[in-house]
Amino acid sequence: MTRSCRRLRRGAVIIAAVAALVVPLGGGTALGAPDSAPAVVGQPSPSPSPSPSPSDDFRRLTPEVKRQVDRAVERVMREANVPGATVGLWTPDKGSHVRSFGVADKETGRRMSPDLYMRIGSETKTFTVTALLKLVDEGTISLDDMIGEYVADVPNGDRITLRQLAGMRSGLFNYSEDQDFFKALTSDPERSFTPQQLLDYAFRHPVLFQPGEEFSYCNTNLILLGLVVERVSGRPLQDYIRENILEPAGMDRTIFPTDAAFPRPHAQGYTNQTADGKVANSTDWNPSWGWAAGAMISTLEDLRTWAPIVATGVLPDGDTLISPVTQKQRLDTPPTAIPGAGYGLGIFDVQGWLGHNGSLPGYQSLTIYLPSARATMVVLLNTDIDHDGTEPSTLLGEAITKIVSPEHVFNLPAQPTGR
Structure with a gap:
């Protein structure tokens, strides 16, 4: 497998890391873990007491702390050759800090x-997983239903549950690791893929392991869950998410595109996930290949709204988006092969920070929430080009959290690439 194809697989492991489509290309790597451990960057702050109270989990954002954050961001951008970045930090009692850097x-x-x-x-x-959980709350599906009840011809479809798909423990092959898929995408980045075409790339491969045996970040899982949402709700996935998630949350600048359209103003994106490995402008590439795993568009403020919703299941007005019983299942984050990182139902827990990262050719993002301090962090970049094998969003997340939450450093080590 080529290195470029592996990066597509990562797509976005956020929290991984554990995603870009966690694959980079598709869907971003949202948690797609890097190929090597992140470098130590940023300026460490004085060590807190051994057993800090919840209020000590996040430093007050004084002018000096903000300067430390800015210097750390600028250092990472310089070392990793990041064109532009926007960083947002918000707490209810320790202040906030929003700043953009570069071009x-x-x-x-x-x-x-x-x-x-x-x-x-x-x-x-x-x-996508939130949409699934809303259907669970409605009683129309169960997390323990088999995917074969909703989608035909899935390898092991009579044994893989919806829960295992959402938790990245299905054993299915990741379509974004398929060589023919990589060639098709990079030879014509503006082409449109259907969900079934993506599944066809995956299903030509044997399963990696039996359901539930291991953790393996896989975009195929989310394509299947997107189809489940459509078939059970009777609505296109983008419409269901808009009507049942985005509108109740007041997120009117978050979009699930059905083509390559990109609202203005937007940043230009730069990637080396190309057929020849040269850096290209990927702004107008069609994100259909990520679909339910990585096609969406958003803004800093909307992601600020989203971070605590994902982590708590509660909307800004106090209403419940996901029931406490279902949200508890979402936040059951068993360990992964990534030290210090657990993964629940479409969400990572990295040293106490809950959320996800994302990576698509030309773009990376990180949206995480620290419940003990009710702190939110959002990082947005206009490149997905690794620095010494590590995603720049991971480098920035680590550098910033070393300063603002030294007891909870977002240090997403490399994900083993044994398969």
């Missing part, structure tokens, strides 16, 4: 700014 367009020199639309890759998985 949104390398040709014109247009500056990065907090209002830009960005592709969010594998963070899409959090919306």
Whole structure:
């Protein structure tokens, strides 16, 4: 397997890391773990007490702490050659900090700014799984239903549950690791893929392991769950998510595109996930290949709204989006092969930070929430090009959290690439 194809697989492991489509290309790597451990970057803050109280889990965002954060971000951007980044930190009692760095367009020199639309890759998985969980709350499906009840011809379809798909423990092959898929995508990045075409790439391969035996980040799982949502709800996935998640949350600048359309203003994206390995502008590439695993677009402020919703199941107005019983199942995050990272139902837990990352050619994102401090962090970048084998969103997440939450450092080590 080529390195580029492996990166597509990662797509976005956020929290992984554990995603871009966690695959980079598709869907972003949203948690697609890097090929090597992240470098130590950023300036460490003084060590807190050995057993801090919840209020000590996040440092007050004083002018000096903000300067430390800015210097750390600038250092990572310089070392990793990141064109532009926007960082947001928010707490109810320790202050907030929002700042953009660098350029949104390398040709014109247009500056990065907090209002830009960005592709969010594998963070899409959090919306698709939320849609699934809403159907669970409605009683129309069960997490322990077999995928074969809803989609035909799935390998082991009579043994793989919806829960195992959402938890990345199905054993199915990741379509974005298929060589023919990579060739098809990079030879014509503006082409449109259907969900069935994506599944066809996956199902030509044997299963990797029996359901539930291991954790393996896989975009195929989310394509299947997207089809379940459509078939049970009777609505196109993008419409169901808009009507049942985005509108109740007040997220009117988050979009599930059905083509390559990209609202303005947006940043230009830069990737080396190309047929020849050279850096290209991927802004207008069609994200259909990520679909339910990585096609969505959002903004800093909307992701700020989304972070605590995913982590708590509660909307900004206090209403419940996901019932406490179902949300508890979502937050059951068994260990993965990634040290310090657990993965639940479409959500990571990395050293106490809950959320997901995303990566799509040209873009990366990280949206996480620290419940003990009610702190939110969002990072948006206009490149997905690794630095020494590590995703730049992971480098920035680690550098920032070393400063603001030294007891909870987002240090997403590399994911083993044994398969």
